[in-house]
Amino acid sequence: MSADPVISVRNLDLFYGEFQALKQVPMDVKDRHITALIGPSGCGKSTLLRTLNRMNDLIPSVRVSGTILLEGKDIYLPDTDVCLLRKRVGMVFQRPNPFPLSIYDNVAFGLRVAGMRDRSRIAEVVQRSLTSAALWDALKDKLHHSAVELPLDQQQRLCVARLLAVEPEVILMDEPCSALDPIATSRIEELMLDLKAKYTIVIVTHNMQQAARISDYSGYMLLGEMIEFGKTSGLFISPKDKRTQDYVSGRYG
């Protein structure tokens, strides 16, 4: 792929009613890299993440202006197929949220919604997705057990597998480890580093060490503004902005 960013955000404003949650935000997301968004609670990082697959559309009274280009095409144009967009830009949520179905049916959900009926194809994709999410060996003998009885980190990886089944290009992760203990967190982080080979990842995290460990690019947000964005190594070692420096050194937040 070229060096052009997969996602390019410019002058993004977002309002919840009268409240401006994002102010003139710019961001470039590079193909097959991990981009992390950090900042204190309420700074707009999750909001920014949710504009990328238009999940904010589901909230009444949200207004968005500015441009978000996905491979050069503005996703907020009126003729955008939002369902297709969400297949291309998938999402992993803060709390693991498997459906109360079997492991197999969870992973097959997106395929069935997309109208796939061929059982052997579905089985194939389920196996491939679980393998990519590093779950196949652990779960292959209990595919028809309930997903909600799995330990939390397996549930979260199952949610990743469910997403991989619809073959996204970009994966958005909204604090995917905040409900997990440190060991489970490290497993999800390993998984993200594996996935980087094939997918573009944008992650929102509260955990600065996590951003430093896994991401290639980072953005620090504060009160709806993108204070600083750049290579993670640069942002953490020699931040240009005083506010970023205060945050990454732990003096704020």
Add this chain to the structure above:
Amino acid sequence: MRISPKITQALAVLLLGSATFFTVMVLVFVIVFVLGKGLPGVTWEFLSTNPRDMGRAGGILPTLVGTILLPLLAIAIALPLGVGTSVYLTEYTRETRMTRALRFGTDCLAGIPSIIFGLFGFIFFVVGLNMGWCLLSGGLTLAIMILPTIIRTSEEAIRAVPNSWREVSFSLGATRWETVLKVVLPNALPGIVTGVMLGIGRSIGETAAVIFTAGSALRMPISAFDSVRTMSVHFYILAREGISTEKAYATAAVLIISVLMVNLIAYGMMHRFIARRAR
């Protein structure tokens, strides 16, 4: 002066316990009383033959058929309308003054005495649309009567489905309709079934609205435009007109057992469904 907590505790246990005991005893007494008086008259012949001499002799076969057909018809009409309405109110509209007014309206409808629905059905279906006393008039009237119950229970059940599941479904590229079909309704089903059972229970027991709209013919109904008599109506007429107390109790016994069976089957179905999904 304060009464010691030990004594208030003992008093509370005593009062609450006896309230429960009293409730259960009344229930048991009613059931035992009706079954005791009625069961001796319930024979295979009673269930499988037509009544003779206005119900003084013979069985209750046509009323049994009427009691099955009428609630089924009512549910068949009210279920799609009610579930459709509740899906629309919860999934497709935002909370506005309009939806609140609609909800208030359904709540009011649920509190209207059934005889008012009977009167409406009589004026509108039986006379106005010239349908006469028949299965269809009765089914439509009962459907209107149980709609609010079905709408409210379905709405509660749909609201209880966690939002995070809808979000996942959308995030996987599903449309709202696909989300409703594959995520919302399957998970709301136990609640919807509860509403249906309440509706069936109300329809089976309904008397006033049925006399006005389905009539009270004792013949076996052949088409939707035939008048039918349900067991409740049959029981009412037998007792009210002093035709046969013995047959009235036997009918009541069959009615009670039918309602119990409907509930048992519904619970069984629900548990099997929940177990299958949660496995």
